[in-house]
Amino acid sequence: MVAGIGRVLDELEHFRFGAEELAFLRENGVADEPTLEFLADYRFSGTIHGYLEGDLYFPASPILVVEGTFAEAVLLETMILSILNHDCAIASAASRMSNAAGKRPLIEMGSRRTHERAAVAAARAAYLAGFTSTSNLMAGHAYGVPTAGTAAHAFTLLHDSEKAAFEAQIASLGPGTTLLVDTYDVPGAVRTAVELAGTELGAVRIDSGDLAAAAQAVREQLDALGAFKTRILVTSDLDEYAIAALAAAPVDAYGVGTSLVTGSGVPTAALVYKLVARETAAGVLEPVAKRSVGKPSRGGRKHAYRLFDAAGHAETELVTTSGPAPEGGEPLLHELVRDGVVVGREPLESARARHRHEIDRLPQEALHLGRGYAAIPTEFV
């Protein structure tokens, strides 16, 4: 899944070298005076086409095409790759989790397991991929991602008893709150919770043990107590496989942390930023490519189209350096920056809806939770 495009555009608009940065570069002999002068006036004045956020990508998809002078374009390399390699990795894991969860809500809760700023970007990426909300309030503030949370074990331990903790929480947040029931003994906590909140209790959270068995037992207990509408939220090292394994359990929502913010085994996408064409002295754009053993690049300015079968399912990712658009192929590269001006900004909700739409257009077998194969093939013409 493509994610981070909006963040790249945000950063691009503020990509400047201030007095402090220039002083550092000068004092440490990193750049000479002509370079420092160039940096002081630096503005990217070129053009960027890219895949839209929320869209899918496949091996060799040209996610971003940056056109400009070498000096202007090369300075963006690390910023662009850092954002896209991080956000695409997290979003792709989040997308798999979201597919595994089906219609059940997913709360992103991984902030504490990744760098403090990466956490905010991870919450944004997860939301784009279909998560319902995040416990990261800064992601709510910065990007408008809906926020949610539950109580911690520490809150229960702080009180003289679990009952006292539940009473305090209900007094403050009402019976619709989510009570954490596994600090000491789950059945006892569920009984106390319904006693105190009544059958209008919003939800209970289970954070340990065999989640499928625990959810089943808690559902039966809640129903027996008349709390038919009380939901069950489970957390505890969930990933897309664990979520899929809970499909038949009476779980109403998932909270996902570590495996989301670490990309569920793939903490970084393998995106690279390569020079593929240069303008000759004669003003012609000519392809260039390295021939490094095992890491050759493919020269030429790319265009990309997605082809669909008669049933409307994605069939092929077509990457080409020339020729007209194939019949029925949907163009994947859109103008994001024109002559240095950002023109491709869009609301998070649009990217989120696009992702859902593109996932729905994949062949069904593409959503299989296996590792290491591409959902559709890439063809070069």
Place this chain on the structure above:
Amino acid sequence: MVAGIGRVLDELEHFRFGAEELAFLRENGVADEPTLEFLADYRFSGTIHGYLEGDLYFPASPILVVEGTFAEAVLLETMILSILNHDCAIASAASRMSNAAGKRPLIEMGSRRTHERAAVAAARAAYLAGFTSTSNLMAGHAYGVPTAGTAAHAFTLLHDSEKAAFEAQIASLGPGTTLLVDTYDVPGAVRTAVELAGTELGAVRIDSGDLAAAAQAVREQLDALGAFKTRILVTSDLDEYAIAALAAAPVDAYGVGTSLVTGSGVPTAALVYKLVARETAAGVLEPVAKRSVGKPSRGGRKHAYRLFDAAGHAETELVTTSGPAPEGGEPLLHELVRDGVVVGREPLESARARHRHEIDRLPQEALHLGRGYAAIPTEFV
């Protein structure tokens, strides 16, 4: 390896809720008015003891002991865990790489493969763990980490020929520069490099292929050309295992990227922040602990000591909730924050030297590059 303590102290000093944050919380109904008033005046006024940065930690080491009111201390949870879980994971990978590299320099080059801000923290952590320098200039600016870099394939591809690219680089940076020799054909590039820079050529970089074989061939070629002092820098998906495998190859320095910034398979440490004691109404500190299935916590305020054998090698990590310091045990928890004031700040170089010192005091077998076991056992008394 413990890393991030200095960053926690930096963040703690700026941990405030500004008008914008409070407005967001108010408008979104996240906090009520009494809570908002509390947040507006928030200052941590408690005390923090911790392991020093650069020191080692083992299973159940109490890296940080935060003492204060519940409300003040619980707000620090995500900030502290985010920083330590990230930085400890990266530093631990970096430490293994540094041990594998022995006396050969290591350049951190992973910025493009992680979140743009995480990249800066990763460069800092790597330096603490023994890396020589980083290609992340912001880490140089923010933390004084020495910076270094080499040319990119794009620089060669931009020019009319590899020779023209090398000429331009040497004209700007002198013959002591590092030339990238694997864009097209390594032997041809090495010949051109020495022709242009002479035998004073600083270094060549190889970024593809079988690095051991390539380094051997390049060394022989350089020597045959009289460039005996020209160093060989290798890069290309190196991790601690690949570095160890190159020990016998004529490599002078390593550049490490992806596997460093992703923690070489362990992108996050598994550190948790738990309430382990609370003051009773009678003013007594009493241990508290959760009993969640498979995730019980260990109650009580912790002290920690490291015990050494007669030869001066670390033998045991001793964690205790009571009792006097054991004879000869070195206390591991030091005062970092006293009544809200940071007192434990230290220069990066001190932490870096401490790490080297503590690694040297480990038993030799602790540096074995295996996964999944603790170098020394933890004992509880």
